[in-house]
Amino acid sequence: MKTQIWVNNPITNEIAFNTQFFAEPGALIPFSVQLPVSVEENIVSIPAGKLNLYPSVLNPHWNESIRISYDTKLTGKAELVLYDLKGRHLAEKVYDQNEIEWQLPKLSSGIYFVRLTNQGKALGTAKLIILK
Amino acid sequence: MKYAFLLLLLAEIMMLSALTFEAEELNFYLENNLWEIDGLFHFANYDSLSTHKLIFFPVPSDSLCLPPKIKAIAIQDSNGAEVTMLNQAKKGFTFLLSLPALSFCSLHLDYTQTLKSNYAKYIITTTNSWGRPLPYAKYTLHPGINVQIRSLPFSVQKQEGRNYIWEFFDFAPEKEFEVTFQTIPAEDQN
Numbered sequence: 001m002k003t004q005i006w007v008n009n010p011i012t013n014e015i016a017f018n019t020q021f022f023a024e025p026g027a028l029i030p031f032s033v034q035l036p037v038s039v040e041e042n043i044v045s046i047p048a049g050k051l052n053l054y055p056s057v058l059n060p061h062w063n064e065s066i067r068i069s070y071d072t073k074l075t076g077k078a079e080l081v082l083y084d085l086k087g088r089h090l091a092e093k094v095y096d097q098n099e100i101e102w103q104l105p106k107l108s109s110g111i112y113f114v115r116l117t118n119q120g121k122a123l124g125t126a127k128l129i130i131l132k
Numbered sequence: 133m134k135y136a137f138l139l140l141l142l143a144e145i146m147m148l149s150a151l152t153f154e155a156e157e158l159n160f161y162l163e164n165n166l167w168e169i170d171g172l173f174h175f176a177n178y179d180s181l182s183t184h185k186l187i188f189f190p191v192p193s194d195s196l197c198l199p200p201k202i203k204a205i206a207i208q209d210s211n212g213a214e215v216t217m218l219n220q221a222k223k224g225f226t227f228l229l230s231l232p233a234l235s236f237c238s239l240h241l242d243y244t245q246t247l248k249s250n251y252a253k254y255i256i257t258t259t260n261s262w263g264r265p266l267p268y269a270k271y272t273l274h275p276g277i278n279v280q281i282r283s284l285p286f287s288v289q290k291q292e293g294r295n296y297i298w299e300f301f302d303f304a305p306e307k308e309f310e311v312t313f314q315t316i317p318a319e320d321q322n
Contacts, residue, residue: 056301057155057268085176086234109209110236111154111176129154129267131174131238 004087018122020087048072051116051124058104059131069099070116070123078118082128085111108132150179151231153259155268160254163276164315167252170242172208177231184231190224191245192253192308200225204242213237250282254309265302271309272297282312 006018049072058066068080078095080102091105095116102114112128158171177183191200199222207213212232219226231237245252259266273296275281281296285307290297 085178085236109174109238111178127267129174131155131157131172131268 017120049123051114051126053114053126053128056127057129057131064106065101065103066114066128067099067101068095068114068116068126070095073098074118074123076119078116078123081115081117083113083115085113150177150181150183151185151229152176152178153262153266154236155270156259156266157270158254159272159274160252160309160311161274161276162252162279162311162313164278165247166244167247167254168203168242168244169254170203171240173239173241174236175213175229175231175239176236177233180233182230182232185229186218186226187229188224188226189241190255190258191222192255193223200243200245202241202243204240206240208238208240210237211235215239250313250315252311252313256305256309257307260304265304266300267302269300269303269305270298273311275313278316280314280316282314284311285309 004018004020049070052069052071054067058064070078074095080093080095080100081089082091082104084090090107090112093100093102107130109130109132112130113125114128115125116123152175153173154176155174156171157174158169161168161170199220202217202220202225205215205217205227207215213235214230216228216230217225218228229237229239256269259269271285273281273284275294275296277294284296286298288296289299
């Protein structure tokens with residue numbers, strides 16, 4: 001069964017931990033999370049922005065790349081991850097400019113998701129439809 | 133009693149459905165009094181359970197003299213999705229679409245209609261019944277060699293030869309896809 005666990009920082013309300021895994025019924029999945037415990041700690045604040053993806057519908061007969069932008073300036077390492085509808089991790093790319101072009105791997109028709117993370121935090125997810 | 137059970141079953145099917153309509157790519161062929169729709173309808177199931185949905189596909193009986201003749205209805209590249217035709221009438225047809233958990237499918241549907249005048253229509257506003265704009269729609273109108281278009285459903289976006297192509301993102305149609313045309317006699321085609 002596909003399972004997703006996320007933990008919100010109670011102070012900033014930002015997502016401090018977010019993961020997906022496939023668990024068998026009754027299985028115990030160990031994981032550990034480090035959370036700041038007071039406001040005096042160095043909490044990294046990431047400004048909220050919007051993840052834009054163009055085109056949101058892609059027909060590989062036309063092209064195989066998409067343009068991605070996040071409308072807020074980021075610091076530190078940011079990464080894009082491509083998932084399919086079942087939550088499988090298909091590809092990843094470093095996001096290091098205001099707008100990047102991503103040459104996607106060969107994909108079959110379906111629904112996909114592009115997720116942007118920065119310093120371990122998920123900032124946004126955009127849907128991509130592939131039609132063949 | 134039997135009908136009550138069937139009604140309950142249908143109600144359950146409708147309520148359990150987590151099916152979403154994601155895109156459509158339709159080709160309209162217009163020849164004399166024949167109107168053919170050949171297209172792909174793309175659906176997704178985001179739920180972790182399989183889903184089933186009864187879909188009524190309306191056809192505009194006001195522009196037709198006969199019920200539609202279905203040439204093909206099938207799932208393309210099936211990943212466990214299934215389609216079952218349940219009923220066909222002059223005003224449309226009903227089929228049951230089933231999708232496995234977390235899956236996507238493309239339904240190929242091809243049918244013809246005999247027109248009774250120089251007016252062809254395809255119902256697209258039912259797209260709005262899915263509760264959100266359609267993420268993507270592509271329509272291509274292929275007028276036959278002896279067909280002269282009088283009016284189009286939308287202003288021209290793109291033309292390739294005799295064909296008209298429209299693309300819409302997050303599409304919430306306000307009117308139907310309607311075409312009026314004139315048939316050119318064979319001796320006038322040159």
